[in-house]
Amino acid sequence: MDPTSLTIHELRDRLIRKEIGARELTRHFLDRIERLDTRLHAYLALQGETALREAERLDRRSDDLGSLPLAGIPLAIKDVICTRGVRTTCGSRILENFVPPYDGSVIEKLRNAGAIFLGKANMDEFAMGSSTENSGFGPTRNPWDPSRVPGGSSGGSAAAVAADLCAGSLGTDTGGSIRQPASFCGVVGLKPTYGRVSRFGLVAFASSLDQIGPITKDVEDAALLLQVIAGHDQRDSTSISMPVPDYVSGIRQPIKGLRLGIPKEYFVQGMSPEVEDAVRTAIRKCEELGAEIMEVSLPHTEYGVAAYYIIAPAEASSNLARYDGVKYGLRVSNARDLLSMYRQSRSRGFGPEVKRRIMLGTYVLSAGYYDAYYRKASQVRTLIRQDFLDAFERCDALLAPVAPIPAFKIGEKSDDPLQMYLSDVLTLPASLAGIPGISVPCGFSSEGLPIGLQILGPHLREDLILRIGYQYEQHTEHHLPRPAL
Numbered sequence: 001m002d003p004t005s006l007t008i009h010e011l012r013d014r015l016i017r018k019e020i021g022a023r024e025l026t027r028h029f030l031d032r033i034e035r036l037d038t039r040l041h042a043y044l045a046l047q048g049e050t051a052l053r054e055a056e057r058l059d060r061r062s063d064d065l066g067s068l069p070l071a072g073i074p075l076a077i078k079d080v081i082c083t084r085g086v087r088t089t090c091g092s093r094i095l096e097n098f099v100p101p102y103d104g105s106v107i108e109k110l111r112n113a114g115a116i117f118l119g120k121a122n123m124d125e126f127a128m129g130s131s132t133e134n135s136g137f138g139p140t141r142n143p144w145d146p147s148r149v150p151g152g153s154s155g156g157s158a159a160a161v162a163a164d165l166c167a168g169s170l171g172t173d174t175g176g177s178i179r180q181p182a183s184f185c186g187v188v189g190l191k192p193t194y195g196r197v198s199r200f201g202l203v204a205f206a207s208s209l210d211q212i213g214p215i216t217k218d219v220e221d222a223a224l225l226l227q228v229i230a231g232h233d234q235r236d237s238t239s240i241s242m243p244v245p246d247y248v249s250g251i252r253q254p255i256k257g258l259r260l261g262i263p264k265e266y267f268v269q270g271m272s273p274e275v276e277d278a279v280r281t282a283i284r285k286c287e288e289l290g291a292e293i294m295e296v297s298l299p300h301t302e303y304g305v306a307a308y309y310i311i312a313p314a315e316a317s318s319n320l321a322r323y324d325g326v327k328y329g330l331r332v333s334n335a336r337d338l339l340s341m342y343r344q345s346r347s348r349g350f351g352p353e354v355k356r357r358i359m360l361g362t363y364v365l366s367a368g369y370y371d372a373y374y375r376k377a378s379q380v381r382t383l384i385r386q387d388f389l390d391a392f393e394r395c396d397a398l399l400a401p402v403a404p405i406p407a408f409k410i411g412e413k414s415d416d417p418l419q420m421y422l423s424d425v426l427t428l429p430a431s432l433a434g435i436p437g438i439s440v441p442c443g444f445s446s447e448g449l450p451i452g453l454q455i456l457g458p459h460l461r462e463d464l465i466l467r468i469g470y471q472y473e474q475h476t477e478h479h480l481p482r483p484a485l
């Protein structure tokens with residue numbers, strides 16, 4: 001049996017029992033990447049040599065690997081997370097040659113847990129996008145249909161998991177970038193509560209929204225990875241200092257008696273009937289499993305896109321001011337003076353979507369417009385958050401679609417930014433509210449494209465959405481089919 005198709009928990013058992021060695025397993029993944037990734041372009045860079053060396057080191061250890069939760073597990077990391085000594089481009093030409101001098105906290109934690117790093121995953125430039133077409137190094141293709149996008153911005157991370165080019169991966173989600181690509185690629189993606197996972201070493205896009213989370217082949221794997229990366233970190237003052245529960249053992253508890261809300265605003269106009277059918281069937285499944293289903297309202301949902309596309313670009317315009325050709329990344333060599341060096345470096349280094357966001361963000365923050373745009377958007381954000389808090393008075397968690405349509409064609413939306421922004425309508429509100437969300441496979445379209453079910457929970461209730469996702473998954477088979485590659 002090809003070990004690359006196994007889940008992390010299956011691989012873990014085999015590695016501990018020494019039925020397979022870490023080096024042998026890593027080799028399998030590297031061979032597969034070599035064979036398939038020229039077509040998919042899920043990876044921007046590989047760390048094959050180091051990965052094999054690290055794996056060998058694990059194989060030589062005589063002690064019990066069982067004490068390391070991820071011993072020998074080969075992972076892919078979205079290229080927006082700093083890896084010491086390994087190029088971290090954020091999918092941008094401006095950081096094409098940037099080698100961070102330190103590891104992000106999540107990398108340290110994974111390393112200490114015994115994980116092996118295969119390489120850095122492709123993404124929309126600075127995580128701005130929903131299709132991975134905004135990568136400065138060319139798009140990633142969807143393993144289910146290479147003429148389509150894998151979603152974004154963590155498209156490389158999701159495609160790599162779906163195509164068995166890694167055992168699991170890390171993505172980041174600012175407005176849907178873990179959940180939506182997971183849904184488009186037929187894998188599991190979890191966006192934790194804002195602050196649950198340290199952002200130290202994550203290159204900032206919109207600091208009040210960014211979160212790192214796992215993308216995996218099943219829900220148990222997502223629980224395993226979250227277990228390792230969650231927790232307070234002194235180096236990120238926005239990380240939450242609450243104890244990390246035992247996510248893995250929590251998932252086995254049945255969902256009988258849970259109250260699950262269906263937000264009526266999430267079945268939007270223009271939604272594909274196939275997506276709606278798959279999600280409604282999933283809801284009935286949860287009801288069969290003993291959950292109580294109720295309709296709820298999140299009345300400010302329709303303002304989510306407008307609020308997000310003010311707040312996120314505003315924060316981005318400020319965060320991206322640091323790329324000035326002096327401290328990091330690209331610097332043009334032939335500039336006359338300092339100002340033209342700034343201008344030319346930024347003009348050449350940033351792609352069109354990033355420039356659009358910087359202009360939007362600078363505009364909404366500028367004197368005279370701040371109150372009308374940024375302040376107003378922040379107020380709307382509070383209303384959206386309150387919608388969720390009200391809903392969670394009545395129900396334990398929410399079930400909804402992740403995206404209105406399955407994976408679209410490469411090029412289909414790329415010259416219409418507004419259409420691209422509108423496709424985020426069902427993931428942005430949870431990001432604005434800071435609550436956790438997970439995407440779990442719940443079916444396929446008639447064209448064979450995966451569809452995801454989104455489960456949203458109250459702040460810090462990752463345990464609950466993982467449990468619902470796991471119980472649903474245990475009683476369905478939508479997570480089992482593999483793309484033919």
Ligand code: GLN
Pocket residue numbers: 127128129130152153172173174175176177178205312424
């Ligand atoms: N698609 C959204 C955007 O372009 C969200 C991206 C993300 O979550 N990083 O901003």
